[in-house]
Amino acid sequence: MAQNLVLRPERPDPDELLRKVMAEEARERRGKLKVFLGYASGVGKSVRMLDEGRRRHERGADVVVGATQLESTPEVRALLDKLEVIPLRIIDGVSVMDVDAILRRQPQVCLVDGLAHDNPPCCRNRYRWQDVDELLDNGISVIASVNLQYIEEQRAQVAQIRGREVQESVPQAFLGRAAEIEVVDAPPESCLGCGPDGPSGETDRLRRGQQLAQLREIALLLAADVVDHQLERYLQEHGMEQIWSANERFLVWITPYADVGPMVDSGSRNARRFHGDLLAAYLARPDLTPAERAALGRNLKLARDAGAEVHALDGDDPAEALLTFARSRGVTQIFAGHGGRQNWWERTLGGGPIDRVIRDAEGIDVRVFPQ
Amino acid sequence: MAESVPRGRLKILLGYAAGVGKTYKMLEEAHDLKRRGLDVVVGYFEPHGRKDTIARLEGLEVIPRRRIEYRGVTFEEMDTEAILRRRPQSCAVDEFAHTNVPGSERAKRWEDVQVLLGEGIDVVTTMNVQHLESLNDQVWQFSGVRVRETIPDWVVQQADQVVLVDLPPDALLNRLKRGAVYSPEKARIAAQNFFRESTLAALREMALRQTAHEVEGRYALQEPEELVAAEARSAGTAEPPVAETRDRILIAVTADPASAALIRRGKRVADYLHADCFVAFVHPRGDPADSASEERKAVEKHLNFARSLRIETRVLEGEDVAETLVDFARLNRITQVFLARPRKPSRLGLLRPSLVQQIVRLARDMQVTVVAERHRSGTASAA
Numbered sequence: 001m002a003q004n005l006v007l008r009p010e011r012p013d014p015d016e017l018l019r020k021v022m023a024e025e026a027r028e029r030r031g032k033l034k035v036f037l038g039y040a041s042g043v044g045k046s047v048r049m050l051d052e053g054r055r056r057h058e059r060g061a062d063v064v065v066g067a068t069q070l071e072s073t074p075e076v077r078a079l080l081d082k083l084e085v086i087p088l089r090i091i092d093g094v095s096v097m098d099v100d101a102i103l104r105r106q107p108q109v110c111l112v113d114g115l116a117h118d119n120p121p122c123c124r125n126r127y128r129w130q131d132v133d134e135l136l137d138n139g140i141s142v143i144a145s146v147n148l149q150y151i152e153e154q155r156a157q158v159a160q161i162r163g164r165e166v167q168e169s170v171p172q173a174f175l176g177r178a179a180e181i182e183v184v185d186a187p188p189e190s191c192l193g194c195g196p197d198g199p200s201g202e203t204d205r206l207r208r209g210q211q212l213a214q215l216r217e218i219a220l221l222l223a224a225d226v227v228d229h230q231l232e233r234y235l236q237e238h239g240m241e242q243i244w245s246a247n248e249r250f251l252v253w254i255t256p257y258a259d260v261g262p263m264v265d266s267g268s269r270n271a272r273r274f275h276g277d278l279l280a281a282y283l284a285r286p287d288l289t290p291a292e293r294a295a296l297g298r299n300l301k302l303a304r305d306a307g308a309e310v311h312a313l314d315g316d317d318p319a320e321a322l323l324t325f326a327r328s329r330g331v332t333q334i335f336a337g338h339g340g341r342q343n344w345w346e347r348t349l350g351g352g353p354i355d356r357v358i359r360d361a362e363g364i365d366v367r368v369f370p371q
Numbered sequence: 372m373a374e375s376v377p378r379g380r381l382k383i384l385l386g387y388a389a390g391v392g393k394t395y396k397m398l399e400e401a402h403d404l405k406r407r408g409l410d411v412v413v414g415y416f417e418p419h420g421r422k423d424t425i426a427r428l429e430g431l432e433v434i435p436r437r438r439i440e441y442r443g444v445t446f447e448e449m450d451t452e453a454i455l456r457r458r459p460q461s462c463a464v465d466e467f468a469h470t471n472v473p474g475s476e477r478a479k480r481w482e483d484v485q486v487l488l489g490e491g492i493d494v495v496t497t498m499n500v501q502h503l504e505s506l507n508d509q510v511w512q513f514s515g516v517r518v519r520e521t522i523p524d525w526v527v528q529q530a531d532q533v534v535l536v537d538l539p540p541d542a543l544l545n546r547l548k549r550g551a552v553y554s555p556e557k558a559r560i561a562a563q564n565f566f567r568e569s570t571l572a573a574l575r576e577m578a579l580r581q582t583a584h585e586v587e588g589r590y591a592l593q594e595p596e597e598l599v600a601a602e603a604r605s606a607g608t609a610e611p612p613v614a615e616t617r618d619r620i621l622i623a624v625t626a627d628p629a630s631a632a633l634i635r636r637g638k639r640v641a642d643y644l645h646a647d648c649f650v651a652f653v654h655p656r657g658d659p660a661d662s663a664s665e666e667r668k669a670v671e672k673h674l675n676f677a678r679s680l681r682i683e684t685r686v687l688e689g690e691d692v693a694e695t696l697v698d699f700a701r702l703n704r705i706t707q708v709f710l711a712r713p714r715k716p717s718r719l720g721l722l723r724p725s726l727v728q729q730i731v732r733l734a735r736d737m738q739v740t741v742v743a744e745r746h747r748s749g750t751a752s753a754a
Contacts, residue, residue: 034539180539185582187382187532213590217583220535224579231572238569246509246576266738273643275580333740338731358712358727358741363512365636367707367740368731 031141032179033132035115038147039219040212043186045145046072046113050079052143053111057083066110066135066142067097067117067128083111092120099131102140109141116150116168129170145184146170148219161214176226183223188212221275248276251331252303253322253357254310255282256295258337259371260302266369267335268306276332280308281325283318319356326364334364337371376491381484381530383467384497385585387578388571389419390546391538393497394465398427400495401463405431412459414487414494415449415480417466431463439472446472451483454492461493468502468520481522497536500578503527504680505639508632509577512745514570524642525681533585535578540571584643618646621705623696623726624677625652626669629711629744634677636742637709646707650677651685651699653692693729700737707738 034052038045046069057063065085072080086102088095096119102110112135117128125131132142149158152169159165175181188209228247250267254260264280271278280303282296303310315321326334338354358366382400386393394417405411413433418425434457437450448471454462464487469480477483484494501510504521511517527533547566622637624630634650641648652670674684689695700708713725724732731739 180541182539182542183535183537183579185535185537187534210590213586217586217590220579220583220586223537224576224583227572227576227579231569231576234569234572246513246573246580270644273645275583355728361712361741361743363743363745365740365742367738369738370731370735 029139031136031139033136033141033177034143034180034182035175035178036143036145036182036184037175037219037223038145038184038186039215040149040188041147043184043190045147045184047075047079048182048184049111049113049143049145050076050083053109054079054082056109062108064102064105064107064110066102066112067095068111068113070095091122094118094120096120096123097128097131099125099134102135103138106138107140109143110135112142112144115144115146116166116170118168127168127170129174133174146175148215148222151175151222154218154222157218158215161211172222176229178226181223181226183220185216185220188216224275247330248274248333249329249331250276250278251322251326251329251334252278252280252308253282253334253336254280254296254299254303255337256288256292256299257371258299259369260299260337263335263337263369264302264306264308266367267308270333271307278306278308279311279329279331280304281311281313281322283321284312284314319353319360322353322357323360323364326361331364334361334366336366336368338368376489379488379491379493380532381488381493382495382532382534383527383530384495384536385500385533385578385582386497386536386538387500387574388543388566389499390543391536393499393536394419394421395424395427396536397463397465397495397497398424398431401431401461402427404461404495410460412454412457412462414451414454414462414464415466416463432459439474441472441474448472448475449480449483451476451486454487455490458490459492461495462487464494464496467496467498468522470520479522481526485526498522498527499574500581501574503581505635505642506577506581508635508745510574513573514567523680524638527585528588528642530585533582535582537575537579540568540575543571544568618644618706619704620644620646620648620707620709621696621700621703622648622650622677622682622709623653624650624670624673625711626666626673627711627714628669629742630673631676632744633709633711633742634673634680634682637740638677638680638682640707640709640740648682649685649703649705650674650682651687651696653687653689653695655692656688656690693726693733697730697733700734705737707740708734709740709742712741712743 036045036049036052050065053063053065063083065080065083067088068076068080068085084107086098086105089098090096095117097112097117112128112132115129115132119125119127119131125134132144135142148154149162149166150169151172153172155165155169224247231246248270250271252260252263252267267278267280270276280300282300288296300310311325313321313325315324322334325331334357336354336357354366354368358368384393384396384400398413398416401411401413411431413428413431415436416428416433418428434450434453436447437453439446439448449464464480464484467481467484471478471480471483477486484496487494500506501514501516501518502520502522503524505524507518507521544566618641620637620641622634624633637650638648640646650673652674674686677684685699687695687699689698696708699705708730710727710730713727727739727741
């Protein structure tokens with residue numbers, strides 16, 4: 001049904017605004033979360049986290065260590081010696097962060113290593129990230145470290161790369177709420193051979209090197225996405241229009257007549273290669289014939305199947321509607337079909353819609369697909 | 372000659388602004404290599420008056436800079452010849468994108484680094500993402516800063532390792548306020564352009580994406596072959612690699628200054644799509660303009676720029692520009708043609724189709740990408 005396909009942009013409603021204001025106030029009382037994200041064990045997350053704690057402590061902040069890994073390197077131990085440590089509790093043979101002790105102590109900053117730990121069932125929070133949430137709610141800022149492999153939404157992909165799945169996890173949305181996310185990057189060679197599954201032969205070594213490189217890429221892109229959302233939020237809050245983007249965004253223009261297949265294929269390939277976004281848009285016109293409506297529906301399905309986010313646009317002028325939408329979404333490339341033929345009067349009047357899109361698309365590339 | 376020396380390994384520490392900690396990290400790496408028993412020197416180091424960083428220099432051997440007089444002023448540059456005489460195993464070189472003062476042996480520091488690598492010396496160096504040639508227009512678009520010291524992308528692609536030096540903008544701005552990055556006066560000026568929070572966030576996102584791209588390029592393009600070979604050795608057989616249909620991109624340049632941005636954009640897309648890339652200029656047959664004309668000089672400049680980015684260039688001759696381009700494209704199995712957006716047509720021009728329209732009409736078998744010039748953030752007209 002064509003009607004089901006129509007997605008209209010949301011209008012801001014008063015309840016939504018009120019929720020925003022209240023969320024804003026809550027955000028001010030809440031502690032700030034900073035996360036060090038690494039793609040494997042051995043990249044140096046814990047050291048960076050503790051070093052940040054040490055620096056803040058030296059600048060006069062009240063810092064405690066809430067949780068550390070059980071096995072530690074001499075470098076970690078040297079840093080721990082300089083900081084106050086709230087000991088972990090051992091419950092059912094599992095080490096658990098002592099949330100009550102930390103709340104009683106009320107530091108300004110609490111360091112939490114291994115954000116993805118599971119607590120035993122008898123604890124009030126099932127997961128360590130929920131413990132951290134509680135600290136934040138009580139106005140304590142938290143500096144935490146997390147391994148990409150433990151991020152809920154990344155687990156399937158990570159398991160595919162590594163051939164085994166981890167049990168513990170942190171939801172990605174929790175990281176998205178962090179005030180700061182910092183990537184601890186290192187070349188894969190620096191963590192080859194560390195951890196329990198260190199490589200043995202040459203093939204293993206290469207295979208593992210490639211796995212680590214893939215994980216590293218995912219971690220960097222995940223952080224880029226978090227930064228992208230932060231940037232978008234910042235621009236919105238400051239009433240700035242996003243006429244540019246650090247990320248590539250591809251927009252496929254869909255009409256009933258367009259040969260959408262090649263455009264959508266190319267769009268999704270480009271989006272994949274650039275790790276960018278794929279959008280599709282069409283003009284919602286009431287005057288389509290049943291045949292046109294059916295053709296449009298088929299084309300929109302192709303776009304959706306390719307993973308495009310589909311938008312219906314209002315307006316009488318297709319070129320204008322397309323460009324307004326493209327600018328509002330920071331699109332970097334528009335993909336459009338072009339019949340190639342043109343009447344003399346179309347030329348005199350400034351061309352057909354695609355010619356006008358080309359002429360007026362300031363800052364946006366237009367890729368024309370022959371039809 | 373030095374043909375038999377295995378080339379040194381290049382490691383790039385990539386940041387997105389002054390003050391994220393690249394130089395500090397570079398010195399840490401030097402200490403680390405030294406601890407592991409390698410012969411390490413610091414070839415060039417820019418202190419920027421930062422105390423923490425200067426303190427990290429202790430215990431490292433520094434090769435004194437070379438002094439060069441230019442127009443009555445003394446400049447200090449990296450002494451590449453002195454490093455070659457000293458012959459360390461590894462050398463730390465700050466500010467990879469630096470332009471040497473006229474009168475230096477080579478125009479750019481990255482060229483000095485090529486010499487060191489060619490002589491078998493490993494190099495650890497630092498740069499910001501905005502120094503990458505292919506990002507020049509995008510950076511200008513959102514920061515208003517036209518970065519002059521650029522590094523061709525192929526130089527970075529050739530590095531053995533690219534490692535991100537990350538720091539959230541909040542933390543960087545704090546450092547800036549504390550005077551840890553620049554002197555207070557310089558900090559105030561810096562805060563107005565590159566150090567605006569939104570600009571920093573955008574640059575950081577670029578650095579993250581660029582590093583991801585570099586990581587992917589290294590494992591996706593190089594390692595599988597080695598892996599296949601290694602697996603074949605251990606298992607006895609190997610699947611033949613699957614041939615992928617490659618995109619082939621043709622960038623059509625003119626004397627128009629917009630051609631530089633067009634070349635950068637086309638090359639960037641080609642790199643991401645792993646596509647072959649060509650630049651062509653059509654010299655209209657019977658055109659009276661000789662090779663010394665302003666127009667031909669501008670074209671020559673663009674062709675040289677393309678060559679510096681390691682793009683194959685061609686000068687074609689033909690009666691009709693569009694037909695000549697499309698014929699060449701067909702002959703070379705081009706899949707995408709990149710063109711600059713046509714300037715606003717004159718009144719007379721309205722009756723004649725633009726080059727874009729002509730090519731779209733002729734090239735029914737390829738895609739045509741029209742690259743729009745980028746505008747400064749906030750100054751883009753509503754068209």
